[in-house]
Amino acid sequence: MRYQIVTLGCPKNTTDSDRIARTLERQGHRAVERRVDADLVILNTCGFIDDAREESRQAAEILAAERQPDQQVIVTGCWSQIEREQVIEIDGIDATFGIEAWQEIAEHAGAVEAERDIPETSIGVGPSAYLKISDGCARPCTFCNIPGIKGRQFRSAQPDALVSEARELVVRGAREIVLVAQDSTAYGAEWGDANGLARLIERLAAESGADWLRLMYAYPGFVTPSLVEVIANTPQVCHYLDIPLQHGSPTVLRRMKRPHNMSMVRGTLDRLRTAMPDIAIRTTFIVGFPGETESEFGELLDFAAEAEFDRAGAFVYSPQQGTPAADMTDQIAESTKQRRHEELMALLADVSARKNERQVGRRLSMLVESEPGQTTEDGDPIIAGRTYREAAEVDGLVFALGEANPGEFVDVEVLEAMGHDLWAEVID
Numbered sequence: 001m002r003y004q005i006v007t008l009g010c011p012k013n014t015t016d017s018d019r020i021a022r023t024l025e026r027q028g029h030r031a032v033e034r035r036v037d038a039d040l041v042i043l044n045t046c047g048f049i050d051d052a053r054e055e056s057r058q059a060a061e062i063l064a065a066e067r068q069p070d071q072q073v074i075v076t077g078c079w080s081q082i083e084r085e086q087v088i089e090i091d092g093i094d095a096t097f098g099i100e101a102w103q104e105i106a107e108h109a110g111a112v113e114a115e116r117d118i119p120e121t122s123i124g125v126g127p128s129a130y131l132k133i134s135d136g137c138a139r140p141c142t143f144c145n146i147p148g149i150k151g152r153q154f155r156s157a158q159p160d161a162l163v164s165e166a167r168e169l170v171v172r173g174a175r176e177i178v179l180v181a182q183d184s185t186a187y188g189a190e191w192g193d194a195n196g197l198a199r200l201i202e203r204l205a206a207e208s209g210a211d212w213l214r215l216m217y218a219y220p221g222f223v224t225p226s227l228v229e230v231i232a233n234t235p236q237v238c239h240y241l242d243i244p245l246q247h248g249s250p251t252v253l254r255r256m257k258r259p260h261n262m263s264m265v266r267g268t269l270d271r272l273r274t275a276m277p278d279i280a281i282r283t284t285f286i287v288g289f290p291g292e293t294e295s296e297f298g299e300l301l302d303f304a305a306e307a308e309f310d311r312a313g314a315f316v317y318s319p320q321q322g323t324p325a326a327d328m329t330d331q332i333a334e335s336t337k338q339r340r341h342e343e344l345m346a347l348l349a350d351v352s353a354r355k356n357e358r359q360v361g362r363r364l365s366m367l368v369e370s371e372p373g374q375t376t377e378d379g380d381p382i383i384a385g386r387t388y389r390e391a392a393e394v395d396g397l398v399f400a401l402g403e404a405n406p407g408e409f410v411d412v413e414v415l416e417a418m419g420h421d422l423w424a425e426v427i428d
């Protein structure tokens with residue numbers, strides 16, 4: 001059977017799509033580039049917030065409306081897990097599955113040429129690939145519906161399995177492996193290993209063959225000294241950390257049921273910057289959480305200005321059904337949320353641009369992602385990629401004069417900062 005997977009949502013969903021693809025490939029099914037050529041179209045959906053669910057619904061409707069004669073369209077993932085009855089109502093959807101349903105989807109597709117030994121390396125990956133180290137979440141954040149979708153317990157994958165999955169990603173073309181989870185710092189918590197993540201990173205560095213390892217989604221308060229040491233001293237680990245902090249006001253954080261000791265947060269940022277003066281730190285914030293006063297929002301602005309994150313995103317709070325925050329009575333007016341969002345985004349963009357300016361003149365190693373043959377308006381060859389300071393999909397890009405193929409590392413000198421992006425040239 002020829003199949004195509006359409007993936008929405010976060011990097012964790014990308015890893016699930018990859019798992020579905022590998023399970024199908026093992027059974028003899030083959031991916032196709034053009035949707036019209038597929039016998040089976042699989043939509044892997046996101047259900048994190050209202051907008052994501054709406055996007056998932058629209059994508060399902062489009063795929064169902066555009067289906068070819070004899071083509072099947074099936075829907076899986078978070079949205080399908082929580083609102084399956086709505087998916088079923090869409091005319092033209094053949095089947096629905098919840099999360100982690102790769103085996104059921106493979107059974108639905110049926111086995112093809114099951115006797116043949118088809119290597120798992122048949123599906124390529126890009127220069128950067130995600131490795132999901134655990135799933136589920138046992139944290140009590142009052143705004144988040146992920147534990148309700150993914151399960152309220154951490155489920156860490158065994159280190160041996162992750163090392164072999166990482167090796168396989170490298171064989172399939174990945175130079176960078178990005179570790180993802182709902183909370184990556186909880187890795188190994190179920191078996192009582194407080195340093196599970198640090199130990200896993202050391203093993204991946206020693207055994208996976210990846211040139212770069214990057215860590216996303218660290219939980220404040222769990223960035224342990226041994227984790228900082230491993231990030232600082234393991235050559236393959238990018239001096240980069242994503243710590244979603246969600247707010248800068250202790251009272252809002254308390255209502256969010258998030259770590260609210262701002263001295264601890266500041267201490268963590270200091271420790272990271274002392275151990276790695278060149279580290280790039282990314283975070284995300286939520287504005288307009290129920291009850292957020294002007295003064296609490298001011299605390300967030302002050303904190304964001306003071307902490308000088310290299311990269312930061314901000315989301316407007318939206319109530320999620322079944323979460324404690326959705327039932328809080330003091331919801332913020334939409335216009336106030338939007339105004340605060342714009343104000344915070346402007347501040348974050350300023351800080352990020354200033355930090356980018358400081359990169360001018362630096363020589364950095366860049367992982368090339370662009371296809372060959374791109375040129376500037378003047379006809380000069382140009383490539384695009386990322387240094388250790390940019391994570392795929394969420395941060396900016398580096399554009400450099402010069403030539404190289406995707407997946408190659410080149411040294412570049414930064415010539416100019418352009419907002420979130422950098423302009424550079426390849427150096428010999």
Ligand code: SF4
Pocket residue numbers: 137138139140141144145146147182183219
């Ligand atoms: S740690 Fe992240 S995934 Fe877990 S409940 Fe909090 S926001 Fe949601």
